[in-house]
Amino acid sequence: MLLIRAITLDDIDPLIEMARQVGSGMTTLKPDRAMLGERVNTAVASFAQAIPPEERDYMFVMEDTANHRLAGVCAIKAAVGLTEPFYNYRIGTLVHSSRELGVFTRMDTLYLSNDLTGSSELCSLFLMPEYRTGPNGKWLSKSRFLFIAQFQQLFTEKIIAEMRGYQAEDGTSPFYEGLGRHFFKMDFDHVDGLTAIGKKSFIAELMPRQPLYVAYLPEDAQAVIGQVHRSTLPARKLLEQEGMHYEGYVDIFDAGPVLQGRVSELRAVRDSVLTVAEEGVPEGECDTTLVSNTRLDDFRMILTQACNGGAKVALSVRELQLLHCQAGDPVRTLSLNVRKNSHV
Structure with a gap:
């Protein structure tokens, strides 16, 4: 059975092994022991509320309880x-016009911005290839929203998620080749690695x-602005x-x-x-339901068949054990799938 839980210091080595399979484009999950070790330490301190709220980085792992192997991270x-x-x-717009010549032109522009500073961020989503079956990927992604619903006070109202951009079959980024390379004079992977280590x-x-x-950009660079990597499209839809x-x-x-959202308008906040x-x-x-305990210092979540919306939710002995719960303890539930009458 699979379990999603707060990361621990014992997860550093398997997390590094997992990061080796991620590839380029995810700067928050590079196989760098110093960087990941520091990040896991920060995460452990975050769940323990040992550091200021704005410095916290909540990391979760999906564990296969049959072999205690890590299946994913977010x-x-x-x-x-x-x-x-x-x-x-x-992305902005500048208008150039001449009444005398009868010319009116709207030009898309790119402004270097720090507008999203201070936002909470969903990041570091990765599922091992052998576990990419059934609802596992959907659950791993959506698990973060149930955590936010339980602990809304820990996050800013604006929440963002940077999606991996489009890459050609050979792994190159048309946008980077058309713009960034002219200024940085280095390969995309090198730039990506520098940002990963801060x-x-x-x-x-x-x-x-x-x-x-x-x-002014090449046509292939223009075409991929705002487009996701082919493997990231399902994550965007979720x-x-x-x-x-x-x-x-x-x-x-x-x-x-x-992608941006408001915490108060998230489905998990509204429907959990x-x-x-x-x-x-x-x-x-x-x-099919996400069920979590309500403990920040030992957060745990399972996916099971449950009846939603009632005063109580029936769980097996094994499920209660995985959640570190007993009968009578509070839990939070959320349907895995969006209901047809749900307005998002």
Whole structure:
């Protein structure tokens, strides 16, 4: 059975092995022991409430309880850009017109921006290939929303998710080749690696502060602005189901879209139910359901068939054990799938 839980210090080594399979494009999950070790330490301190709320980085792992192997990872950063600059391009519009000549032209532009500084961020989503079956990927992604629903006070109202941008079959980024390379004079993977280990000062030093006209870029670079990597498309759709949307901000390197949402408008915040666990077998109409305990210091979650919306939710002895719960303890539930009458 699979379990999603708060990360621990014992997870560092398997997390590094997992990070080796991620590939380029995910700067928050590089196989660097120093970086990941520091991040896991921060996560452990976050769940223990041992550091200020704005510095917290909540990391979760999906564990296969049959062999205690890590199947996946995901995370939520409480706030971005407060200790180091957080950059995006904001897509804007400039109008050039001449009444005398009868010319009116709208030009898309890219503005280097820090507008999203301070937002909470969904990040570091990765599922091992052998576990990419059934509802596992959907559950791993949506688990973060149930955590947010339980602990809304720990996050800012605005929440964002940077999506991996489009890459060609050979792994190159048309947007980076058409723009970034002219300023950085290095390969995409090298730039990606520098940002992963926190070396971001070169962005401010080398990137132009003036608006950039999109029309000046090669056509293949223009075409991928706001487009996701082919393997990221399902993740984007899942986030949009939960209340996230694209508002014209993109990554400065690969032009992947930045999705945004308001915590108070997320499906999990609106539709999840705080109920009470009881030992037993569910009766009546059941649904595939995320069920979590309500403990920040030992957060745990399972996916099971349960009857939602009642005063109690029936769970097996094994499920209660995985949640570190007893009958009578509070739990929070959320249907895995968006109901047809749900308005997001």
